Amino acid sequence: MEKVILDVDTGIDDALAIIYAIESRQLDIQGITTVNGNVPLDYVTKNTLKVLKLADSNDIPIYEGAAEPYVREAVHEFKVHGGDGIGNALDDMAVSKELEETFAADFIIESAHKYKKGLTLIMVGPLTNLALALKKNPAIKDMIGRVVIMGGLVSNAGYGNMLPTSEFNIFADAEAAKVVFHKGLDITLISLDVTHQVMMTDEHVEQLNGSPYYDFIKNATDEYMDYGLKLYNKRQCALHDPLTVGYVLDSSLLTTEKYYVDVETSSPLGYGQTICDFRGLLSKEPNVNICAGVDSARFLKDFIGTLSK
Numbered sequence: 492m493e494k495v496i497l498d499v500d501t502g503i504d505d506a507l508a509i510i511y512a513i514e515s516r517q518l519d520i521q522g523i524t525t526v527n528g529n530v531p532l533d534y535v536t537k538n539t540l541k542v543l544k545l546a547d548s549n550d551i552p553i554y555e556g557a558a559e560p561y562v563r564e565a566v567h568e569f570k571v572h573g574g575d576g577i578g579n580a581l582d583d584m585a586v587s588k589e590l591e592e593t594f595a596a597d598f599i600i601e602s603a604h605k606y607k608k609g610l611t612l613i614m615v616g617p618l619t620n621l622a623l624a625l626k627k628n629p630a631i632k633d634m635i636g637r638v639v640i641m642g643g644l645v646s647n648a649g650y651g652n653m654l655p656t657s658e659f660n661i662f663a664d665a666e667a668a669k670v671v672f673h674k675g676l677d678i679t680l681i682s683l684d685v686t687h688q689v690m691m692t693d694e695h696v697e698q699l700n701g702s703p704y705y706d707f708i709k710n711a712t713d714e715y716m717d718y719g720l721k722l723y724n725k726r727q728c729a730l731h732d733p734l735t736v737g738y739v740l741d742s743s744l745l746t747t748e749k750y751y752v753d754v755e756t757s758s759p760l761g762y763g764q765t766i767c768d769f770r771g772l773l774s775k776e777p778n779v780n781i782c783a784g785v786d787s788a789r790f791l792k793d794f795i796g797t798l799s800k
């Protein structure tokens with residue numbers, strides 16, 4: 492089984508991604524690292540603890556990570572992810588699991604040394620933890636296997652979710668993303684261009700009726716889908732983070748092409764934009780696999796089937 496670390500800012504779709512990764516039974520989850528993002532770090536960690544308990548997976552270690560971005564001030568998305576970040580859907584759940592003592596960035600460093608190219612990083616929050624790990628121990632750039640990142644948008648400019656051309660995970664820590672993109676890692680970017688093609692609707696939620704996750708998903712996604720009315724003119728939510736796990740499970744779900752991609756950090760209007768040099772105008776070595784297409788129907792079938800148990 493593929494050894495993975497899941498780096499999350501739990502978040503509703505992060506919660507779905509964690510459950511999907513666990514229920515796939517195809518990934519050897521070495522640990523979950525948490526990062527400030529959708530909501531502040533203490534909320535993220537608590538939400539992650541609850542999701543692991545819900546999935547009956549308290550054996551998966553949780554490593555707390557960065558409470559602040561690499562350089563910029565923190566931004567949060569309470570309005571999107573509702574209440575505590577998971578729509579208050581697990582308010583009644585008490586959690587007692589202990590966190591690991593190791594800092595998330597150090598856990599990433601240790602794991603990279605331990606598994607060499609046998610480790611895949613699934614990054615579905617701002618990239619702060621990985622940037623900190625690379626800063627502390629640059630040698631890990633040659634030790635990590637795949638880095639699969641939910642973030643950015645490349646060809647669909649204007650359809651961002653923070654600024655017209657910026658996506659949340661990159662916008663929330665663009666300086667960290669810039670560090671990560673230029674270290675020669677094997678990066679695949681699961682951007683809004685493709686995650687906006689995998690939408691969960693009330694019909695999908697109803698297909699989960701009978702699953703142990705049904706109540707949680709129904710409650711957690713209720714307001715999240717209302718936000719879809721604003722962004723997509725339709726009550727639905729994008730499965731950004733689950734699609735990122737989906738790619739790790741089955742890379743044939745997405746078609747990828749490698750280009751030079753950089754991150755804008757200085758323009759107020761374009762802060763956090765992922766700029767893809769499709770035409771090679773900058774004469775730079777390609778550094779990121781971007782996604783050119785997704786088999787949405789096949790992904791949704793697998794996602795719903797897996798969560799149905």
Ligand code: BDR
Pocket residue numbers: 502503504505529568571615616641652658659660731732
């Ligand atoms: C990304 O930002 C967060 O709000 C989601 O969890 C996802 O990782 C989408 O832009």
Ligand code: CA
Pocket residue numbers: 499500501502504505529615616732
């Ligand atoms: Ca996320």
